Amino acid sequence: MTSSHLFLVQTLAVAQRLLLEQWRQKRGLIFWAVFPSTMMLLFGLVYAHNVSMRAGLDAAAAGILVGAALFFSCLGGTVAVIAAERERGTLPRLLTTPLHPAAYFLGVVIAQLLLALMQVVMLYSIALLIGAKYQGSLVLGGLILLLSVFSYVGMGFFLGARFARRSEEVVVALSAIGVPLLVLGGTFFPLEIMPEGMQAVAQINPMLHMNQAFKGVAAYGMGFHELRFELTFLLAFCGLSLALGIQSYRHLLGGNKSQ
Amino acid sequence: MTTALQMDDVHKWFGSHHVLDGFSLRVEKGDVVGLLGPNGCGKSTVLKIVCKLLDLDAGQVRLMGEPLSELGYHARALVGLCTQHCALYPDLLPGENLHFFARLYGLYDRERQQRVDELMSSFALEQFATTRVSQLSGGWQQRLHLAVSLIHRPKLLVLDEPTAAVDLEARMDLWRFIESLRDSGTTILLTSHHLAEAERLCSRVALMRNGKVVAEGSVPELLARIPGQAVAKVESEDNEAIVQRSIDLGWTVRHGAGQMRLLLPRDLSLLEIIDALKGIKVSAVSVQPVTLEDAYLELVGDSPWMVEPSNLV
Numbered sequence: 391m392t393s394s395h396l397f398l399v400q401t402l403a404v405a406q407r408l409l410l411e412q413w414r415q416k417r418g419l420i421f422w423a424v425f426p427s428t429m430m431l432l433f434g435l436v437y438a439h440n441v442s443m444r445a446g447l448d449a450a451a452a453g454i455l456v457g458a459a460l461f462f463s464c465l466g467g468t469v470a471v472i473a474a475e476r477e478r479g480t481l482p483r484l485l486t487t488p489l490h491p492a493a494y495f496l497g498v499v500i501a502q503l504l505l506a507l508m509q510v511v512m513l514y515s516i517a518l519l520i521g522a523k524y525q526g527s528l529v530l531g532g533l534i535l536l537l538s539v540f541s542y543v544g545m546g547f548f549l550g551a552r553f554a555r556r557s558e559e560v561v562v563a564l565s566a567i568g569v570p571l572l573v574l575g576g577t578f579f580p581l582e583i584m585p586e587g588m589q590a591v592a593q594i595n596p597m598l599h600m601n602q603a604f605k606g607v608a609a610y611g612m613g614f615h616e617l618r619f620e621l622t623f624l625l626a627f628c629g630l631s632l633a634l635g636i637q638s639y640r641h642l643l644g645g646n647k648s649q
Numbered sequence: 650m651t652t653a654l655q656m657d658d659v660h661k662w663f664g665s666h667h668v669l670d671g672f673s674l675r676v677e678k679g680d681v682v683g684l685l686g687p688n689g690c691g692k693s694t695v696l697k698i699v700c701k702l703l704d705l706d707a708g709q710v711r712l713m714g715e716p717l718s719e720l721g722y723h724a725r726a727l728v729g730l731c732t733q734h735c736a737l738y739p740d741l742l743p744g745e746n747l748h749f750f751a752r753l754y755g756l757y758d759r760e761r762q763q764r765v766d767e768l769m770s771s772f773a774l775e776q777f778a779t780t781r782v783s784q785l786s787g788g789w790q791q792r793l794h795l796a797v798s799l800i801h802r803p804k805l806l807v808l809d810e811p812t813a814a815v816d817l818e819a820r821m822d823l824w825r826f827i828e829s830l831r832d833s834g835t836t837i838l839l840t841s842h843h844l845a846e847a848e849r850l851c852s853r854v855a856l857m858r859n860g861k862v863v864a865e866g867s868v869p870e871l872l873a874r875i876p877g878q879a880v881a882k883v884e885s886e887d888n889e890a891i892v893q894r895s896i897d898l899g900w901t902v903r904h905g906a907g908q909m910r911l912l913l914p915r916d917l918s919l920l921e922i923i924d925a926l927k928g929i930k931v932s933a934v935s936v937q938p939v940t941l942e943d944a945y946l947e948l949v950g951d952s953p954w955m956v957e958p959s960n961l962v
Contacts, residue, residue, distance in 0.1 A: 391757070407745075411738060411740045415740060478738070478739070479732070480736045482732075485701075485702055486730045487754060488722040488723070488725045488754060
């Protein structure tokens, strides 16, 4: 087996294992689906009920997808994967195999990407059922989704490798970081109604730019040119978060080697 | 080339703590070498270095004749590790765990399936083929753990206290598996706190203290280094008299944990011992041939057993 073939086999083995574990954790899977769906329904029904806000329904789907669904499943899921590997002692076991660190990283990305796609289909099916419309380019939407997933997984590796020692810490850490980011990311309230100071702080929140980019494509049919600022920001953030994630993962592996 | 593992003058520091202080060991192909020593003497550090989980600070390690540092990822395919903590995926089935690790080692589809079937059968895991690992008992989990560490047919199997976390029945089972591996020529390096385990399984034993090997050899060789062929354990209120009588008889006395151990130059019967201690109030006495436990206490020498008679009386 050539090294590139082995790399591919290892990557797919990691991705398949993670998806299988997710599938077996039925209760977790139910909450994984119920949480964003409920949010989508609640937001959607509020918007749909208010004729003057009906246009907001299209936008709500993007915010919930980026904030409530992808954040908790891709970022939270990655942190949970690292914490679980540590807790179960499987991390040192993996280190005794020829598993390439990048294959592990990519395996996690692929698993999270597939889960994210399922959430997109699930949420947009609900959104379309209650009257929302997807207006823009599917390719551009896919690109934003890809950048968001890579960013979240990178951040997940960073937080998981550096901070989350136990599974119980994951929930607390995610709530402490995630909920303020959701608020500042325009998931619950539009940016315009926030105080100026908050608006300024929100500009450095990547979730805001994911939200605005997705909203721009999905709700308003915007193209590459109109979303160039958001896309540039996301690309830069994706690069930064992947660099941080990979560096933290290396630190985690190196840390194991010096203890 | 018959040497599977050779470690020469290996040093490892954790901060200012010198964990391995010139550790040297040679494991020949087909050998089962037991690494014994008190907690914190560096046994696990040795295994972690062999498995490339830790880098050494000085010295040299050769695996299958090649320097470990030059083997890179390839070294990981040569070694299989099984620890006392069952590091498996609890939501997966036994076969799924085996398949996952087989893929990490790059086993092809047909070869992988054959190997998984072979291990499921050898370890009698087929009956639990549809049971998640989390629902298996500790003993069965450890069986699977051992099977996983063999999935890639390692040249060297490293067992870190493999039976420490299982009950007696499961321990006996695992011993039988390890014996069958030994008999099939698998090279094994194991650590254990069960001296009986090492005595039963190992062809050679290395006794460690303070990060280095203090004695090494086959079990009979180590037993030959004890100044006695049998050991009598005596409980008495008059230890001073026991010590004096033993010295008069040419027996070696060791004392610790409220018990006297008399190392006898030949295998005496219980009656002969009682007769020899006539006139001294003895509450309990037993005698048995020397075991690895006696060699350990004698040669590792870091225990309260080693109080000399002069300190005692």
